[in-house]
Amino acid sequence: MAEYKGIKGFQVQTRTEDPSEGIAGDFYYNSTTGQFKTVNAGGAPIGTWASGGNLNTGRYRMNGGAGTLTAGLVAGGTSPNKANVELYDGTSWTEAADLDSARADSGVCGLQTAALSVGGSGVTASVEHFNGSSWTEGGDLPAGRERNGTFGIQTAAVTFGGRDPGGSKYNTTLEYNGSSWTSGGDFLTTAYNQASAGTYTAGIAMGGYAPGDGSSDTAATYDGTSWSEITEINTARAETGWSGRGTQTATYISGGTSPASGKTEAWNGSAWTEVADLATSRGAMGSSGSNSAAFVAGGTPPGSSYQGTEEFTSTDFQIKSVTTS
Numbered sequence: 001m002a003e004y005k006g007i008k009g010f011q012v013q014t015r016t017e018d019p020s021e022g023i024a025g026d027f028y029y030n031s032t033t034g035q036f037k038t039v040n041a042g043g044a045p046i047g048t049w050a051s052g053g054n055l056n057t058g059r060y061r062m063n064g065g066a067g068t069l070t071a072g073l074v075a076g077g078t079s080p081n082k083a084n085v086e087l088y089d090g091t092s093w094t095e096a097a098d099l100d101s102a103r104a105d106s107g108v109c110g111l112q113t114a115a116l117s118v119g120g121s122g123v124t125a126s127v128e129h130f131n132g133s134s135w136t137e138g139g140d141l142p143a144g145r146e147r148n149g150t151f152g153i154q155t156a157a158v159t160f161g162g163r164d165p166g167g168s169k170y171n172t173t174l175e176y177n178g179s180s181w182t183s184g185g186d187f188l189t190t191a192y193n194q195a196s197a198g199t200y201t202a203g204i205a206m207g208g209y210a211p212g213d214g215s216s217d218t219a220a221t222y223d224g225t226s227w228s229e230i231t232e233i234n235t236a237r238a239e240t241g242w243s244g245r246g247t248q249t250a251t252y253i254s255g256g257t258s259p260a261s262g263k264t265e266a267w268n269g270s271a272w273t274e275v276a277d278l279a280t281s282r283g284a285m286g287s288s289g290s291n292s293a294a295f296v297a298g299g300t301p302p303g304s305s306y307q308g309t310e311e312f313t314s315t316d317f318q319i320k321s322v323t324t325s
Contacts, residue, residue: 012036027322036322047252047264047275047314052295053092057084058305059298061104062286063120063147063193064244066130067112069293069311073130074286075117078104079304085130087112088295088309097134101126107150107159108286109196109244114154116176119145124165127176129154139180145170149196149205151244154178156200158222161191161208169211173222175200185226191216195242195253200224202248204267207256209238215258219267221248233272235263241287241296250291254312257283260301264312266291278310 013028018037027038059077066073070090076082076099083098099117106120113132119125124144128135141159148162148170155178163169169190174181187205194208194216201224210216217236220227237256246252249269255261255278262278278296285299289312297309 033321038322047266047292047312049264049276049278049310049312051279052090052297052309052311053088054307054309055093055297056086056095056307057082058303058307059084059104060282060284060300060304060306061239062108062284062298063105063239064108064150064196064242065286065288065295065297066108066110066115066244067288068245069289069295069313071112072288072295073108073112073115074288074297075099075108075115075130076103076106076120077286077298078121081122085135088297090311093297093309097130100128100135100137105146105193107148107162107196109150109152109157110154116150116152116154116157118150118157118159118176119148119162121146121165138178139176141174142181147192149194149208151196151198151203152176152200158184158200158203160184160187160196160205160222161194163192173227175224184224185222187227188218188220188229191218193238195240197243197246197251198222198248204230204246204248204251206233206242206251206253206267207237207240209258215256219272231271233265234274235261235265237261237263237283239283241285241294241299243291243294244288245290245294247291252291252294252312254278254287254296255282255285255299266314275314276312280308280310282306 072088083102103120107118115130127138145162160173173184203222215236217232240256254264262281282299
């Protein structure tokens, strides 16, 4: 009788367990389960949340963060407004140089060693740059805003939406070159506290508070010139966690407020898919990372000084058993 090797030209590998890292197209025999299995390209990631190290200073309303799961940053927050900055190595948080001014609700993006803080409560036109050890003043916003979505890197960033100190909402978009701001294409509507990810010319925005201050399910992409509406998220929400280092075609949104949620949704460029929930429902937390490795930290509830961190890890492949039906 012909063997598989003779038919297909290679020996079927035998494994005692499924791989944690897979290459789409692999085919093998799992001797523990007695099944042939294939590794298929995934759609949305299949992820799980696990407990990480606690923040040194509990807080909420950080409106994002910078960096990756193993080199992350959160800045500012409340209550009351804080200047505290902390760095994450995937295990524990370490205090770093404070922001020049205490603030909450600022848009934070970039890398752990090249982060950007844009606007925020109390000092809402201020922009600060972080180089891994200290903060310096960047180019101020043309007008103060807080709760603004922000994505990109320190020298090529976008901030949009938000509101002014009096509570008036924005639909305007501003583009940053590392020293000054210019006008970009207006957002679809006035909104604030949206999640955001991507680059200067390939960004994505999700959720937030809509004109009537209710949670929104709107999602849109930015091409460096204009915004385009895409498939809505499954659960309307604001003040979520998100993968700041994610991309326009691979990001996630987690948690949120109105009401507090633990739900996580992954985006694959065409559809939103529910994946694992947070262990602790919360909103207004610090967050960053990629679509496959990210963190959320702090937030509320459980309280205004919550310190808990959760880590998200996922794969972008699926393992399926071979069947004859």
